[in-house]
Amino acid sequence: MKKTDLRADYGSELGKGVRGKYYEAAIRAKGLARIDPDLLTLFPSSEAINKALRASLPKSKKA
Helix, strand or coil: CCHHHCCHHHCCCCCCCCCCCCHHHHHHHHCCCCCCHHHHCCCCCHHHHHHHHHHHCCHHHCC
8 A cells, every 4th residue: 555545634643553562462462372493394283383392292281
């Protein structure tokens, strides 16, 4: 969107956005975990991550 595409009546009300403002809250609320980029090459999918995590659990803790 071009700067000229904004409606004139918005004025300065929009201000500047803050990138990642709600990131931590969203992660906690949704039960998500952040995987480091180097691990993503080894575990490219949720299924691969879950399989590896389950394999690392003691037999008594496995569902």
